[in-house]
Amino acid sequence: EVQLVESGGGLVQPGESLRLSCAASGFTFSSFWMAWVRQAPGKGLEWVANIRQDGSNKYYMDSVEGPFTISRDNAKNSLYLQMNSLRAEDTAVYYCARVSPEGLKEAYDIWGQGTMVTVSS
């Protein structure tokens, strides 16, 4: 079964750090672009970052470039998001998503169940 499972979320204070992980199974992880997408409570979806198959290209939304780092370990079939200097507005469910191999390759066809990050004092 194709699956993504996130972990690492939790409650942190403003300015602190957190590292999210996403374990992939059921497909050849190293063949796919991967992404993080977040959703603040009661709000819509927001793309955060994505990473090329070999990790050579990484892209970020403007507000997280610098504090956040996306990475992957293809040997461990895992995707990561290191989040530093967290702010209240980073509070959200963070989803790991696979970029679809079909067509123009811009959609996200597999999603994890999400992990909640709460930034609050």
Added chain:
Amino acid sequence: EVVLTQSPATLSLSPGERATLSCTARQSVCSCLAWYQQKPGQAPRLLIYDTSKRATGIPARFSGSGSGTDFTLTISSLEPEDFAVYYCQQRKTFGGGTKVEI
């Protein structure tokens, strides 16, 4: 910067009715537009990619169309399980969502 505006914000319909959801871009975008369905407490599910192609396992009652700045998701006859929030997406941008409610 691409901005995607979805309308209406809420669509109130009954099972068996036809749903038409709109996604409008501020500027012409690629045909790489996708649609997702999200139910409470669940992750989004890909329905349509590249404007009109159904993802694996998606029923034929879901269809997508459009080009340039105007795109549409149509659900031909609503089933009870279709009541959810729907998002359009183009590359790194998501629309604000349309809630389809009973």
